Amino acid sequence: MTTIQKKPGIGQTNPIAHLTAEDLELIAKELDDIRQSVIDTRGERDARYIRRVIRTQRSIELGSRVVLLASLFPPAWVVGTAGLSIAKILENMEIGHNILHGQWDWMRDPKIHSTTWEWDSATPAAQWKHAHNELHHNFTNVIGKDNDLGYGIMRVDEDQAWHPMHLGQVGLNFLNALFFEYGIAAYDLEFRGAIARGKLKDPKFRREFKAVRAKIRRQVTKDYVVHPALSVLTGSFLSTMAANFTANTVRNLWSHSVIMCGHFPEGVQTFEKRSIDGETKPEWYVRQMLGSANISGSKLMHIMTGNLSHQIEHHLFPDLPSNRYGEIAPKVQDLFARYGLDYCARPLPQQVYSAWHKVVRLSLPNGWLDQTNARNLPAQLKRLYQMSTGGPKVRRALQARISQEQRRSLVEAA
Amino acid sequence: MLECMSSTLAPAARWRSRALKLAEAATTPLVPADFLDLFAPMRPGAELRGRVESIHPETPDAATLVIRPGADWSGHVPGQYVRVGVDVDGVRCWRAYSLTHGPRADGRISITVKAVPDGQVSPFLVRHTRPGTLLHLEQAAGEFVLPVPGPGESGGPDEHDRRMKLLFVTAGSGITPVIGMLRNLYPSTDTGVLHLPRSAAYDIVVLHVAPSAPDSIFAADLRGLESAGVIRLVARYDDEHGVLDLADLDALVPDLAERTTFACGPGGLLDAVAAHHEGRGLPLFTEQFRVTALVAGEGGTVSFDRAGVTVDCDGGRPILEQAEDAGVLMPSGCRMGICYQCVLPMREGVVRDLRTGELTTAVPGETAVGGVRIQTCINAAAGPCHLDH
Numbered sequence: 066m067t068t069i070q071k072k073p074g075i076g077q078t079n080p081i082a083h084l085t086a087e088d089l090e091l092i093a094k095e096l097d098d099i100r101q102s103v104i105d106t107r108g109e110r111d112a113r114y115i116r117r118v119i120r121t122q123r124s125i126e127l128g129s130r131v132v133l134l135a136s137l138f139p140p141a142w143v144v145g146t147a148g149l150s151i152a153k154i155l156e157n158m159e160i161g162h163n164i165l166h167g168q169w170d171w172m173r174d175p176k177i178h179s180t181t182w183e184w185d186s187a188t189p190a191a192q193w194k195h196a197h198n199e200l201h202h203n204f205t206n207v208i209g210k211d212n213d214l215g216y217g218i219m220r221v222d223e224d225q226a227w228h229p230m231h232l233g234q235v236g237l238n239f240l241n242a243l244f245f246e247y248g249i250a251a252y253d254l255e256f257r258g259a260i261a262r263g264k265l266k267d268p269k270f271r272r273e274f275k276a277v278r279a280k281i282r283r284q285v286t287k288d289y290v291v292h293p294a295l296s297v298l299t300g301s302f303l304s305t306m307a308a309n310f311t312a313n314t315v316r317n318l319w320s321h322s323v324i325m326c327g328h329f330p331e332g333v334q335t336f337e338k339r340s341i342d343g344e345t346k347p348e349w350y351v352r353q354m355l356g357s358a359n360i361s362g363s364k365l366m367h368i369m370t371g372n373l374s375h376q377i378e379h380h381l382f383p384d385l386p387s388n389r390y391g392e393i394a395p396k397v398q399d400l401f402a403r404y405g406l407d408y409c410a411r412p413l414p415q416q417v418y419s420a421w422h423k424v425v426r427l428s429l430p431n432g433w434l435d436q437t438n439a440r441n442l443p444a445q446l447k448r449l450y451q452m453s454t455g456g457p458k459v460r461r462a463l464q465a466r467i468s469q470e471q472r473r474s475l476v477e478a479a
Numbered sequence: 480m481l482e483c484m485s486s487t488l489a490p491a492a493r494w495r496s497r498a499l500k501l502a503e504a505a506t507t508p509l510v511p512a513d514f515l516d517l518f519a520p521m522r523p524g525a526e527l528r529g530r531v532e533s534i535h536p537e538t539p540d541a542a543t544l545v546i547r548p549g550a551d552w553s554g555h556v557p558g559q560y561v562r563v564g565v566d567v568d569g570v571r572c573w574r575a576y577s578l579t580h581g582p583r584a585d586g587r588i589s590i591t592v593k594a595v596p597d598g599q600v601s602p603f604l605v606r607h608t609r610p611g612t613l614l615h616l617e618q619a620a621g622e623f624v625l626p627v628p629g630p631g632e633s634g635g636p637d638e639h640d641r642r643m644k645l646l647f648v649t650a651g652s653g654i655t656p657v658i659g660m661l662r663n664l665y666p667s668t669d670t671g672v673l674h675l676p677r678s679a680a681y682d683i684v685v686l687h688v689a690p691s692a693p694d695s696i697f698a699a700d701l702r703g704l705e706s707a708g709v710i711r712l713v714a715r716y717d718d719e720h721g722v723l724d725l726a727d728l729d730a731l732v733p734d735l736a737e738r739t740t741f742a743c744g745p746g747g748l749l750d751a752v753a754a755h756h757e758g759r760g761l762p763l764f765t766e767q768f769r770v771t772a773l774v775a776g777e778g779g780t781v782s783f784d785r786a787g788v789t790v791d792c793d794g795g796r797p798i799l800e801q802a803e804d805a806g807v808l809m810p811s812g813c814r815m816g817i818c819y820q821c822v823l824p825m826r827e828g829v830v831r832d833l834r835t836g837e838l839t840t841a842v843p844g845e846t847a848v849g850g851v852r853i854q855t856c857i858n859a860a861a862g863p864c865h866l867d868h
């Protein structure tokens with residue numbers, strides 16, 4: 066992948082080159098109208114929806130926690146863990162994420178409001194809102210600005226120079242998936258940046274660090290001390306602990322997958338940092354349209370992903386109630402079609418595969434994975450070894466050769 | 480004895496607070512109440528709610544809602560009002576309604592709502608609430624209550640002369656707090672109106688003003704009380720008697736000078752009664768149901784600094800309403816400038832009082848450090864403002 070602006074330079078087409086300024090205006094107008102149509106009809110039906118989801122989630126959580134009091138018995142462990150995983154997923158995705166976006170603020174219910182909600186995650190809501198709503202949603206897919214792409218720890222684009230340390234990013238991404246809530250907390254804290262810039266003593270950092278520490282302490286106490294202790298009577302201390310750890314991990318893996326699917330699969334565009342200087346609203350809209358990918362699937366799938374399966378619609382209108390994304394999706398898709406834009410939507414397994422494939426591909430030098438086959442494997446591995454152990458000069462030279470071979474094979478194929 | 484009490488109570492209290500801490504640790508980031516609300520939204524300790532039990536039409540556009548309040552309802556004095564939070568089309572709205580019964584033996588409370596044309600809440604309450612609807616409540620409040628006769632003022636042989644002489648002036652739905660007081664004094668049963676000893680202390684005249692008899696809520700109740708001989712009723716219907724002229728007050732209520740007046744209704748009538756009584760030096764208590772004059776100004780942006788939201792406000796509507804429309808959670812009470820529950824500190828900016836047109840300004844460095852406290856329900860923006868909220 067290459068940023069949309071650099072595509073023509075390497076012989077690819079810029080997917081929005083055919084749009085005139087007038088087209089952009091018209092697209093923006095249509096999107097504004099779609100947004101307004103939802104706002105005009107927002108009401109009791111939507112309020113009932115979110116209340117029902119919250120009630121369901123709490124009932125499942127309560128039921129599962131009760132079942133887990135006897136988690137020593139394997140059937141109870143299985144049922145309780147499954148239930149708790151589902152409850153935690155619902156809580157983070159369809160409920161927490163969307164409430165914190167302010168999607169339900171219009172109800173003026175102080176219990177379901179972005180300024181009062183706290184979620185079942187290591188990162189405090191306030192810090193997440195800043196990092197996610199203000200940074201990620203504004204700078205979506207702008208290389209160097211949107212750290213959600215790879216969380217600043219991965220190579221996410223061919224244009225970023227390859228370095229041997231990137232070989233580790235597959236493992237790193239998997240670790241991040243397992244402990245995703247802590248990854249997010251560290252990321253929201255800008256932990257890496259703070260270390261790099263020696264800002265660990267900065268009062269703002271210290272304050273936020275303390276907030277995260279307190280939140281994590283409460284979360285850990287709940288799942289790994291209080292609930293196991295309550296299960297002690299049935300001798301289920303350890304098994305409840307394991308159940309809670311499993312549920313947290315399942316939730317982490319699931320949300321990591323869904324979020325990777327949102328911006329990482331092939332077909333999603335990235336953008337140059339400079340390209341957003343003085344960006345207009347229509348340009349912003351188009352960046353959101355091309356910078357996101359959807360997951361197609363059943364209603365249940367949409368709810369379990371917090372309707373982030375409608376990532377495109379969510380990025381266009383982050384504060385519309387999530388139950389409406391599915392309703393406006395056909396209109397949005399139709400708009401894409403009419404303006405010759407690619408609406409990136411595939412089933413979950415394909416999107417997950419595509420995203421992971423990209424992580425793997427970018428962990429290797431540009432073109433390496435494409436050019437490798439059973440026959441040349443030993444030679445390619447040797448090259449990789451040389452690039453990984455040699456200095457920048459070696460890397461540049463070998464990279465040039467791989468790229469040249471890749472171009473030649475492309476020409477031959479054509 | 481005292482020591483023994485505290486030594487048995489203290490451990491109980493300590494256990495209670497420990498259990499509570501444990502429950503909190505088990506439910507964080509939610510609170511135990513979030514789960515208890517699933518089963519028992521009206522339990523002691525819950526946020527105050529009430530369940531509508533029945534709805535009784537009073538006139539074509541008014542209805543009485545009988546509500547079972549949550550366990551923590553601490554009762555009321557007739558004449559007081561309750562703030563009701565209701566989800567209208569999914570949006571939580573709060574309005575004040577007078578309680579139209581004295582404390583009832585069955586513990587229920589009632590409000591009587593008149594549907595205001597184009598109103599957001601009242602038509603919903605009158606036409607769309609159903610038995611079973613859960614409402615949010617606050618504890619009863621309000622100073623518009625009957626004075627309690629002091630010792631010596633009632634009882635004894637010359638009781639009749641010492642009765643407390645009152646005049647109620649009510650217009651339209653302004654009858655509601657008054658009917659609450661009257662029903663409490665003179666309960667009506669199957670066998671007629673009861674004459675209770677405690678009520679003998681009052682001598683009451685009700686001057687009730689309404690556009691027409693059929694529109695008039697509680698007209699039948701008032702007539703019933705009159706025929707039982709416990710009040711004197713002066714009903715004035717605009718279509719029959721013409722619009723009430725306060726110059727006629729002396730003719731309608733000859734012993735006006737001996738009476739203390741309680742007036743309730745929309746602003747226009749209250750202003751007129753107030754002017755009349757002030758001129759004559761007569762005692763007056765009022766309860767207003769809505770803001771009178773609206774003075775539109777220029778408007779401006781209002782920034783809620785802590786919420787991190789900026790709202791573009793026009794100068795014709797209160798900041799409260801426009802901020803709520805923009806999704807900001809705002810404190811509020813009567814929504815008409817009397818209870819001061821909506822007050823927020825303004826650090827910087829200018830606002831205009833919609834009733835008087837008066838400007839209030841806050842300049843950082845000049846005004847108090849905490850800012851100037853303004854009522855958001857009756858002030859509109861008159862320039863860019865920063866509120867600490």
Ligand SMILES: Cc1cc2nc3c(=O)[nH]c(=O)nc-3n(C[C@H](O)[C@H](O)[C@H](O)COP(=O)(O)OP(=O)(O)OC[C@H]3O[C@@H](n4cnc5c(N)ncnc54)[C@H](O)[C@@H]3O)c2cc1C
Binds near residue numbers: 594596599768
């Ligand atoms: C202390 C107190 C006690 C009250 N007790 C009662 C009561 O017992 N019964 C009752 O029906 N109401 C009572 N009210 C009035 C009630 O709180 C609401 O203001 C009223 O129901 C209108 O609300 P709404 O949302 O329907 O109208 P809104 O949407 O708030 O207003 C819509 C329009 O109607 C106008 N309007 C508002 N109120 C009135 C009114 N009373 N008469 C005519 N026009 C109006 C507004 O200026 C506006 O133009 C009381 C108010 C207070 C402050």
Ligand code: FES
Binds near residue numbers: 811
């Ligand atoms: S809400 Fe009562 S004074 Fe403003």
